[in-house]
Amino acid sequence: MTFGRQDLGLRSATVRRANLSTIVRHLHDRGPMSRSELVVRTGLTRSAIRGLIGELVAAGLVSESPAEPVGTPGRPSPLVSPEPAAAVVLVLDIEVDSLAAALIGLGGEVLEHVRVPRPRGHSSLADVVADLADLAGIVRLRRPAARPEIGIGVAVVGVVRRSDGLVSMAPNLGWIDQPLGDRLAVALGPMVPIHVANEADLGALAEVRRGAAIGADHILFISGEVGVGGGLIVDDRPFTGVAGYGGEIGHMPVNPDGRTCRCGAVGCWETEVGSMSLLRRAGRSPEEGRDGVDAILAEADAGSPRAIQALEETGRWLGLGLSGLVNVLNPRLIVFGGLFGRIHPYVADIVEAELDRRTLAAPRGLVRIVTSKLGAEAPLHGAAELAFEPVLADPALWMGFREIDAPEIGKMALRRC
Amino acid sequence: MTFGRQDLGLRSATVRRANLSTIVRHLHDRGPMSRSELVVRTGLTRSAIRGLIGELVAAGLVSESPAEPVGTPGRPSPLVSPEPAAAVVLVLDIEVDSLAAALIGLGGEVLEHVRVPRPRGHSSLADVVADLADLAGIVRLRRPAARPEIGIGVAVVGVVRRSDGLVSMAPNLGWIDQPLGDRLAVALGPMVPIHVANEADLGALAEVRRGAAIGADHILFISGEVGVGGGLIVDDRPFTGVAGYGGEIGHMPVNPDGRTCRCGAVGCWETEVGSMSLLRRAGRSPEEGRDGVDAILAEADAGSPRAIQALEETGRWLGLGLSGLVNVLNPRLIVFGGLFGRIHPYVADIVEAELDRRTLAAPRGLVRIVTSKLGAEAPLHGAAELAFEPVLADPALWMGFREIDAPEIGKMALRRC
DNA sequence: ACACATTTGAGCAAGAGGAGCACAAACCCG
DNA sequence: CGGGTTTGTGCTCCTCTTGCTCAAATGTGT
Numbered sequence: 001m002t003f004g005r006q007d008l009g010l011r012s013a014t015v016r017r018a019n020l021s022t023i024v025r026h027l028h029d030r031g032p033m034s035r036s037e038l039v040v041r042t043g044l045t046r047s048a049i050r051g052l053i054g055e056l057v058a059a060g061l062v063s064e065s066p067a068e069p070v071g072t073p074g075r076p077s078p079l080v081s082p083e084p085a086a087a088v089v090l091v092l093d094i095e096v097d098s099l100a101a102a103l104i105g106l107g108g109e110v111l112e113h114v115r116v117p118r119p120r121g122h123s124s125l126a127d128v129v130a131d132l133a134d135l136a137g138i139v140r141l142r143r144p145a146a147r148p149e150i151g152i153g154v155a156v157v158g159v160v161r162r163s164d165g166l167v168s169m170a171p172n173l174g175w176i177d178q179p180l181g182d183r184l185a186v187a188l189g190p191m192v193p194i195h196v197a198n199e200a201d202l203g204a205l206a207e208v209r210r211g212a213a214i215g216a217d218h219i220l221f222i223s224g225e226v227g228v229g230g231g232l233i234v235d236d237r238p239f240t241g242v243a244g245y246g247g248e249i250g251h252m253p254v255n256p257d258g259r260t261c262r263c264g265a266v267g268c269w270e271t272e273v274g275s276m277s278l279l280r281r282a283g284r285s286p287e288e289g290r291d292g293v294d295a296i297l298a299e300a301d302a303g304s305p306r307a308i309q310a311l312e313e314t315g316r317w318l319g320l321g322l323s324g325l326v327n328v329l330n331p332r333l334i335v336f337g338g339l340f341g342r343i344h345p346y347v348a349d350i351v352e353a354e355l356d357r358r359t360l361a362a363p364r365g366l367v368r369i370v371t372s373k374l375g376a377e378a379p380l381h382g383a384a385e386l387a388f389e390p391v392l393a394d395p396a397l398w399m400g401f402r403e404i405d406a407p408e409i410g411k412m413a414l415r416r417c
Numbered sequence: 418m419t420f421g422r423q424d425l426g427l428r429s430a431t432v433r434r435a436n437l438s439t440i441v442r443h444l445h446d447r448g449p450m451s452r453s454e455l456v457v458r459t460g461l462t463r464s465a466i467r468g469l470i471g472e473l474v475a476a477g478l479v480s481e482s483p484a485e486p487v488g489t490p491g492r493p494s495p496l497v498s499p500e501p502a503a504a505v506v507l508v509l510d511i512e513v514d515s516l517a518a519a520l521i522g523l524g525g526e527v528l529e530h531v532r533v534p535r536p537r538g539h540s541s542l543a544d545v546v547a548d549l550a551d552l553a554g555i556v557r558l559r560r561p562a563a564r565p566e567i568g569i570g571v572a573v574v575g576v577v578r579r580s581d582g583l584v585s586m587a588p589n590l591g592w593i594d595q596p597l598g599d600r601l602a603v604a605l606g607p608m609v610p611i612h613v614a615n616e617a618d619l620g621a622l623a624e625v626r627r628g629a630a631i632g633a634d635h636i637l638f639i640s641g642e643v644g645v646g647g648g649l650i651v652d653d654r655p656f657t658g659v660a661g662y663g664g665e666i667g668h669m670p671v672n673p674d675g676r677t678c679r680c681g682a683v684g685c686w687e688t689e690v691g692s693m694s695l696l697r698r699a700g701r702s703p704e705e706g707r708d709g710v711d712a713i714l715a716e717a718d719a720g721s722p723r724a725i726q727a728l729e730e731t732g733r734w735l736g737l738g739l740s741g742l743v744n745v746l747n748p749r750l751i752v753f754g755g756l757f758g759r760i761h762p763y764v765a766d767i768v769e770a771e772l773d774r775r776t777l778a779a780p781r782g783l784v785r786i787v788t789s790k791l792g793a794e795a796p797l798h799g800a801a802e803l804a805f806e807p808v809l810a811d812p813a814l815w816m817g818f819r820e821i822d823a824p825e826i827g828k829m830a831l832r833r834c
Numbered sequence: 835a836c837a838c839a840t841t842t843g844a845g846c847a848a849g850a851g852g853a854g855c856a857c858a859a860a861c862c863c864g
Numbered sequence: 865c866g867g868g869t870t871t872g873t874g875c876t877c878c879t880c881t882t883g884c885t886c887a888a889a890t891g892t893g894t
Contacts, residue, residue, distance in 0.1 A: 010435045011461075012850055012881050015427045019852090022427075036871060044428075046872070048852055067860085067871095074870025075860040159779050168779035218659040230745070234656065241747020242635040245780040252741035253775060255673060265740070265775040323682070324669035328647070328745070330658020358670060358682040362576050362585035363662040429852055429879050436881090453842060465881055467843070484842095484889085491841025492889040 016052075019044060020395045023052055027062060027082040028107055028392055029209055034077035035064075053080060059399035061086045061106065061391075082107035087150050087398065089387035090139070090188070092132050093380045094156040095199065096120065096172045096225045097290065099128070100377075101135035103143055104384040106391070108210055112139035113380075120289060122174030125183060133187040150391055150398060152194040153383030154184060155202045157227065162244030165196030171262040172226060195386045197240075199223065200337070201247055202382025203372070204231025205238055207335045209385055212373035216333045220325060221372070222249065223337035225290065227262070228270040231382075232329065250274070254321050272317035275339050281310035293339060300346055308346075315347030319354020326355065330363040337372035344371045433469075436461060437812045440469055441499070444479060445524055445809055446626060449498035452481075470497060476816035478503045478523065499524035504815065506804035507556070507566050507605070509549050510797045511573040512616065513537065513589045513642045514707065516545070517794075518552035520560055521801040523808070525627055529556035530797075537706060539591030542600060550604040567808055567815060569611040570800030571601060572619045574644065579661030582613030588679040589643060612803045614657075616640065617754070618664055619799025620789070621648025622655055624752045626802050629790035633750045637742060638789075639666065640754035642707065644679070645687040648799075649746065667691070671738050689734035692756050698727035710756060717763055725763075732764030736771020743772065747780040754789035761788045 022042050027033065033041075039049050056062045060083055067078040084105025093100040093115075100115035114135055158170025165181015167173075181196045188194070204221030207213040213221075213233075221231040228250030232239035240246050250270035251263055258267030259277075271277060275293055276286035282296045283306055299307035322334065336344045348369070355364060374381055391398050439459050444450065450458075456466050473479045477500060484495040501522025510517040510532075517532035531552055575587025582598015584590075598613045605611070621638030624630040630638075630650075638648040645667030649656035657663050667687035668680055675684030676694075688694060692710055693703035699713045700723055716724035739751065753761045765786070772781060791798055808815050 010432045010439075010881095012429070012432060012852095012879095015429060015432055015880095016851060018427045034871095039871090045853055047854080047874090050872070051851085071862080072870080073862040073868070075858095075872070077871060159777060161779065169777060234651075239651065239656075241780065242749040243747060243779070243783055245777070245783070246745065246747035248744040248747075248777055248780070251744040251775075251777055252669070253671060253737050256671070256737070257674070263777055320670050320673070324741075325745070327665040327668040328663065328742070330660060330663035330665075332659040358668075360576060360586060360662070360665055360668055360680055362578065362660070363658065363665070366660055366662070427852090429850090429881095433880060451842095456842090462882060463843070464845090464883080467845095468880085489841080490839070490891040492843070492887095494842060 017394055017396050019048065019052055020056065020399075021393055023049070023056065024061060024082070024106075024395045025392045027080060028388065031107060032065075032079050032081035034067075034079055036077035038080065055399070056395065059086075059395075061395060061399065084109040084111065085146055087388065087391050088145055088147065089151050089153055089384050090136055090149050091153045091380050091383040091387065092136065092155070092184070093199070093383065094118075094128060094132070094154070094158075094173070095376070095379070096157055098376075099131055099135060100380055101132060101139050102380050102384075103139050103145075103149075104381070106388065108381065108384065112143045114138050120172075120287075125175065125178040125180065128173065129180070129183045129187050132184065136188055149192050151192050151387035152184070152188060153202075153385075153387035154180070154194065154196040155199040155379035155383045156180060156196060157199045157225075157229070159248060160196050160198050160244055162195075162197060162240060165194060167196075168245065169263070193387075193390065195383070195389075197244065197383070197386055198229060198231070198247060199379040200229030201231040201238055201240060201244075202386060203337050203374075203378040204233050204335070204382070205385050206374050206378040206381035207337070207372060208233045208236065210374065210381055211378060212335050212370045213333050218331050219333040219335055220329060220331040221335045221337055221378075222322075222340055223372075223378075224250065224270065224274055224339045226270075226274050226276055228274055230325070232331070249321070249325060252321060252324060254317070254324070269317070269321040273314055273321065273340075277317075278310055278314045278339075278343075281313050282307050283310075293342065297343065297346060311343060311346045312350050314343070315350030316354055318347060319351040320358060322351065323355050323358035326359045326363050326367050331367055334367060334369045335372050336369060337375075337378055341372040341375065344369075434811055434813050436465065436469055437473065437816075438810055440466070440473065441478060441523075441812045442809045444497060444499040445805065448524060449482075449496050451484075451494035451496055453494035455497065472816070473812065476503075476812075478812060478816065501526040501528065502563050504567050504805070504808050505562055505564065506568050506570055506801050507553055508570045508797050508800040508804060509553065509572070509601070510616070510800065511535075511545060511549070511571070511575075511590070512793070512796070513574055515793075516548055516552060517797055518549065518556050519797050519801075520556050520562075520566075521798070523805070525798065525801065529559045531555050537589075537704075542592065542595040542597065545590065546597070546600045546604050549601065553605055566609050568609050568804035569601070569605060570619075570802075570804035571597070571611065571613040572616040572796035572800045573597060573613060574616050574642075574646070576665060577613050577615050577661055579612075579614060579657060582611065584613075585662065586680070610804075610807065612800070612806075614661065614800070614803055615646060615648070615664060616796040617646030618648040618655055618657060618661075619803060620754050620791075620795040621650050621752070621799070622802050623791050623795040623798035624754070624789060625650045625653065627791065627798055628795060629752050629787045630750050635748050636750040636752055637746060637748040638752045638754055638795075639739075639757055640789075640795075641667065641687065641691055641756045643687075643691050643693055645691055647742070649748070666738070666742060669738060669741060671734070671741070686734070686738040690731055690738065690757075694734075695727055695731045695756075695760070698730050699724050700727075710759065714760065714763060728760060728763045729767050731760070732767030733771055735764060736768040737775060739768065740772050740775035743776045743780050743784050748784055751784060751786045752789050753786060754792075754795055758789040758792065761786075 065079045067076040087106040102113040103111040159168040167178045167180045200223040213219045230247045230249035251268045254269045255267035259271040261268035279292045296307045482496045484493040504523040519530040520528040576585040584595045584597045617640040630636045647664045647666035668685045671686045672684035676688040678685035696703045696709045713724045
């Protein structure tokens with residue numbers, strides 16, 4: 001069942017726009033493919049494809065290479081490739097213990113990339129923005145842009161309002177209601193649209209487009225270090241909630257008798273499955289962070305009962321919380337990122353067993369768990385996808401035809417952000 | 418941000434189809450409106466609207482009344498109304514303690530309706546199907562159809578696979594893996610498409626289209642009696658999970674030390690907020706059902722401390738579970754249906770207080786709770802919306818033009834059900 | 835009562851974009 | 865080297881929306 005709501009009427013021009021979008025999106029998502037492959041995938045006729053590709057080539061968004069013989073009978077079809085330099089986005093990533101910046105081209109190619117460690121603990125908004133501006137300066141210097149960037153994407157470990165990039169809460173940074181989006185816009189040049197989003201939401205997007213969940217229509221990405229975040233993709237659409245605040249799975253109440261969470265509530269899931277609880281269970285200081293977790297995994301490899309037990313206990317809580325999410329969301333795939341990606345091999349059996357015990361048979365039978373493929377760089381790729389979205393949704397806007405017409409514009413203004 | 422994924426190309430005919438759909442949907446959702454109002458709402462030109470309306474009138478799907486003077490200057494615009502008899506759906510509802518059937522016309526008008534009590538407890542699939550067939554016979558007899566029904570919608574208290582109407586689990590009926598959809602198709606005549614869905618999912622749809630949540634873009638409908646179900650609507654699209662199994666919020670684990678649930682797991686939310694726990698807390702037999710709950714409410718009105726305490730305790734667990742859902746889903750509106758609708762006035766303060774304590778500030782600030790408007794008939798209306806969806810999505814198919822073209826058909830087959 | 839402004843429907847020509855067909859080009863195979 | 869196959873090219877046709885002009889129906893002001 002479709003339920004393709006649309007209040008506004010379509011016009012003829014919309015068709016061309018949508019078809020351009022379809023082609024660019026295919027190339028961006030799945031890489032270079034032959035013209036005839038595009039015909040098959042889009043269902044458009046050869047004539048239509050030809051016209052559209054021609055326009056895209058003229059605008060420089062894609063390029064055609066002269067056709068390579070493939071061994072099958074018939075005239076070979078030229079290869080159409082996205083042109084990375086034609087549309088470049090700047091992406092930034094604010095993680096618990098690192099900051100990163102990158103330039104990513106159309107098609108997802110990482111043109112430049114730099115990541116620096118960040119001291120754990122609180123830092124002011126101004127400091128972080130300054131550091132990010134420096135990183136952005138570095139990657140921009142390394143690769144002077146032929147064309148101006150078409151957008152900026154930012155991933156941050158925190159609860160973010162999509163509309164303006166206000167960080168409502170980021171315990172790892174010590175932030176409450178910090179206007180990250182606005183400050184970054186000033187620091188980086190306010191010329192291009194800037195999109196700020198939660199790191200787990202973007203991780204989910206990245207895994208679906210270029211990672212462990214390619215082609216999956218309905219995935220739950222869970223990612224954690226100290227805190228726990230989740231990202232949901234349904235029908236290839238990020239599920240962000242009404243303001244972008246969705247996906248805070250770390251703050252599901254799972255244990256009324258549990259510990260007090262950083263958010264103030266008691267018994268949140270992240271108090272049982274975050275890195276601190278694992279470290280505590282293994283008899284370590286909760287402040288040891290990532291290195292401490294690695295040490296636990298090494299101990300478990302060596303057969304330490306305490307480490308193994310700590311991992312098992314964490315696995316049980318992991319499975320318990322996941323069972324609730326599976327019952328509520330009925331996803332096809334769960335992708336373990338961050339901390340969970342690292343401990344996955346150690347806790348997989350326990351998690352699956354717990355899911356078997358607690359999840360309804362119907363959704364249980366459909367869901368699989370896999371480890372993140374993009375790892376620590378997932379949010380960066382997701383941020384790129386976010387920043388690319390306007391080009392993918394309407395390539396015509398970036399091809400020189402900036403004509404304006406009424407209903408479509410209204411639609412865009414309504415739905416964008 | 419749109420993220421309007423579409424793999425397939427559009428063709429010119431799609432535009433007309435989409436525009437017809439837009440118009441019919443507006444009329445179905447919001448009732449009769451003037452032609453000029455349609456111009457404004459759809460953004461289409463007068464010429465386009467004229468042509469489309471003309472076609473719809475010719476096909477009998479809508480009708481035009483001669484224009485009523487409204488007191489403003491200018492030529493008055495004729496009123497366009499959906500024609501209820503032009504498209505009729507049969508809807509069925511299997512509830513804990515009742516069965517219902519109805520005929521509903523385009524625009525949502527209830528043409529016929531009958532509801533009969535159902536003895537609590539288990540009944541065989543065959544019995545229920547036979548009873549429903551009888552009810553369907555009654556409403557069909559009362560109103561001999563001018564045109565054949567365009568679809569059948571079925572709401573059921575249970576976990577349902579959307580694709581074929583298999584009821585994976587329905588504790589109230591004692592069903593496991595019962596092929597409700599197939600059997601109903603046989604019993605009712607297999608000529609029209611039959612759509613089976615969970616009662617809470619359909620309640621959500623109904624409240625959004627015609628109830629307490631009209632116009633809300635992102636709502637969570639929670640409904641319960643013995644069990645607890647949830648329905649989610651995002652951007653006017655029902656969120657059903659990958660197979661329709663989503664929304665089973667009653668089986669989120671909230672209390673590791675709690676009771677064993679009917680699903681076999683321990684500490685599911687419905688063991689704390691279902692009617693049984695309320696009855697138990699009030700010192701009654703958990704089997705008393707709806708009448709027992711009404712008695713508790715009467716006692717609370719009369720000032721009984723035990724009844725009030727029982728309601729408060731239930732309210733606390735209600736708020737606790739909701740806080741998790743709000744953190745994960747970030748909805749704009751929560752609609753209380755069924756049991757929760759009835760106890761809402763008694764538990765509202767406690768629930769809100771609990772939400773304040775446990776929900777992240779950002780999503781908390783955006784969410785409101787309201788009581789269901791459609792009450793017990795919500796699932797029936799939702800089932801109608803489900804059954805109407807094909808007509809709304811592509812009125813042309815129901816207007817005599819049954820021409821087939823390749824990519825669109827592929828798309829429909831893919832996405833439908 | 836009458837002229838005028840305003841809003842809207844009607845009808846028609848124009849423009850845009852995809853579909854479909856015929857033909858040519860490029861490849862494999864024997 | 866010729867036949868079969870696949871695909872690009874170029875053209876016309878068809879569909880659908882748009883834009884414009886004119887007419888119709890109403891309220892307003894003198």
